[in-house]
Amino acid sequence: MRQVDRELRIFVARLLRLGLAIVALLAAGTIALVITDGLNAWTAFLHTLDIVATTGAYPASSDTGSEIVRVVLTVLGVGTLFYGLVSVTELLVAGHVAQLLTARRMQKMIDATSDHYIICGYGRVGRQVARDLRGAGARYVVIDADPANREDARGVGVRFIEAEPSDDRALIQAGIERARAVIACVDSDAENVFITLTARELSPDIAIVARAAQEDSERKLVRAGATRVISPYKSSGAEMARIALHPQVSGVRDVDAEYRFEEITVVEGCEGAGQTVGDIRGGAFIVGLRRLGRGFEPQPAPETVLGVGDVIMAMGTPNTMDRLETLFATTHTYRGASL
Numbered sequence: 001m002r003q004v005d006r007e008l009r010i011f012v013a014r015l016l017r018l019g020l021a022i023v024a025l026l027a028a029g030t031i032a033l034v035i036t037d038g039l040n041a042w043t044a045f046l047h048t049l050d051i052v053a054t055t056g057a058y059p060a061s062s063d064t065g066s067e068i069v070r071v072v073l074t075v076l077g078v079g080t081l082f083y084g085l086v087s088v089t090e091l092l093v094a095g096h097v098a099q100l101l102t103a104r105r106m107q108k109m110i111d112a113t114s115d116h117y118i119i120c121g122y123g124r125v126g127r128q129v130a131r132d133l134r135g136a137g138a139r140y141v142v143i144d145a146d147p148a149n150r151e152d153a154r155g156v157g158v159r160f161i162e163a164e165p166s167d168d169r170a171l172i173q174a175g176i177e178r179a180r181a182v183i184a185c186v187d188s189d190a191e192n193v194f195i196t197l198t199a200r201e202l203s204p205d206i207a208i209v210a211r212a213a214q215e216d217s218e219r220k221l222v223r224a225g226a227t228r229v230i231s232p233y234k235s236s237g238a239e240m241a242r243i244a245l246h247p248q249v250s251g252v253r254d255v256d257a258e259y260r261f262e263e264i265t266v267v268e269g270c271e272g273a274g275q276t277v278g279d280i281r282g283g284a285f286i287v288g289l290r291r292l293g294r295g296f297e298p299q300p301a302p303e304t305v306l307g308v309g310d311v312i313m314a315m316g317t318p319n320t321m322d323r324l325e326t327l328f329a330t331t332h333t334y335r336g337a338s339l
Contacts, residue, residue, distance in 0.1 A: 011087065018084045025052060025080060029073045036065040052077030107173070110159050113139050114178040120165030120195045121186030122149040122158075125211060125232060129183055130158060141174040166194035171202055181207040184226070189217035193224050200225030258317055261287075264328050266310045272327040278302030284316030284324055 029048030033039055039047065050057045051073040060070060116139035119126050126142065133140045142158050143165040144150065153160040163170035165186060176182065176199060184195040192210050199208055210226040212218045218229045266273050272280045277289070277300050289300040292309035306312070314324055 014087050015084070018080065018087065021080050022052075025073070025076055029069065032069040032073075033066065036063055036069055037061055048073060052080075054078065106159060106161075110141055110161070110173070110175055113141065113159065113175060115180050116140055116175065116178070118143065118171065118174045118176060118179050118182045118199075120144075120182065120184045120192075122146070122153060122160075123185070123187055125185040126183075127152075129185060141179075143170050143174055166191060166198050168198055168202065171199060176203050176206065179203070179206060181209060181227075184208065184210040184221075186211075187213075189213055189220075193217070193220050196221055196224040196226045259315055260318065260321055261313070261315045262321055262324070264312045264314060264324055266306050266308055266312065266328055267330050268308045269330045270328045272306060272324075273308055275306055276302060277304045277306065280306070280324065280327055281314070282316075282323055283320040284314045286312060286314050288313035 026045065026048050029051065030041060030045045033044035033047050034041060037044065037047070047058050051070050054074065054077065061067065117133055119129055119133075119140055119142045122130070122142050122144040126144070130140060130142065140159070141161065142149075142153055143161045143163055144153075145162060145164050147162060150160050150162045161170055161174055163173070165171075165184070171182075182195070182199040182203075184192040184199070186192055186195070189212055192212065196208050196210050199206060207227045208225060209228045209230065210221045210224075212221055212229050212231050213233060215231070218231060221229045277286050281302075286300060287298070289297045289304065289306075290311040290313070291297060292307065297304070312324075312328075314321065316324070
């Protein structure tokens with residue numbers, strides 16, 4: 001979009017210079033014909049316009065001075081008009097008109113969007129955010145400065161603004177005053193801090209979710225005004241470690257700072273197999289049970305007996321969920337002397 005605007009500004013400047021050149025040529029030709037042919041100003045102007053346009057509506061004069069003026073006007077007139085034709089053709093051939101129309105249509109779509117999300121950065125994380133928002137039926141606008149990402153976004157019909165995400169004008173263009181949240185997920189922590197600062201200044205009450213790669217950046221993002229800070233590397237590392245330690249845990253979601261939601265599979269040999277929901281829940285909430293061969297049961301009754309292969313959906317504090325993970329872990333006996 002910025003490249004197109006720059007090319008259009010250059011084209012408009014060329015047209016202005018062309019218009020000034022034509023006006024100067026007509027004025028000079030009119031004065032010259034008044035002097036050489038003794039015509040009045042209006043008639044001389046009509047003769048000059050006829051010569052520049054090469055229409056041949058008026059007969060040529062036999063005066064040498066007049067003929068020289070006519071030759072000069074013809075050469076300059078044809079050259080000027082040819083320059084204008086080349087300029088217009090270049091704009092059309094380069095496709096800037098089509099790009100401009102596409103950008104204008106995109107901006108109209110963005111202007112008509114409200115209660116949406118603004119994704120700052122369309123890298124790997126940004127694309128995943130966009131896929132999840134699209135899957136949830138949410139509206140969103142992407143801001144990214146990479147033209148290659150714009151082409152990728154165009155293929156899936158994303159509302160895309162090619163600009164620096166930390167630019168005030170880009171966030172305003174994306175409709176930050178109408179947006180529900182800003183998601184800062186570019187690869188640079190410093191850029192995410194700038195995005196957070198800018199977004200918080202433009203919209204003091206908007207929710208801002210920011211990505212951080214370094215622990216030091218998390219504190220900076222919070223001070224900059226981020227509502228939530230997510231560290232993909234820390235989160236994925238913690239989840240990988242939890243799954244490695246507790247293979248029976250098939251899914252983990254942080255619901256809040258004090259609660260998390262997990263899917264735990266009842267495996268053979270675990271302490272919880274054969275017990276009832278009331279026996280194992282402790283301080284956790286058992287919100288669902290997917291039973292092997294018997295479908296899904298929301299909020300299973302306390303007397304429901306758990307069998308091998310059942311999947312428990314539970315929510316609770318880290319301590320209560322750690323207890324459940326241990327309860328459904330397969331017990332192993334290790335003998336150091338025999339290893």
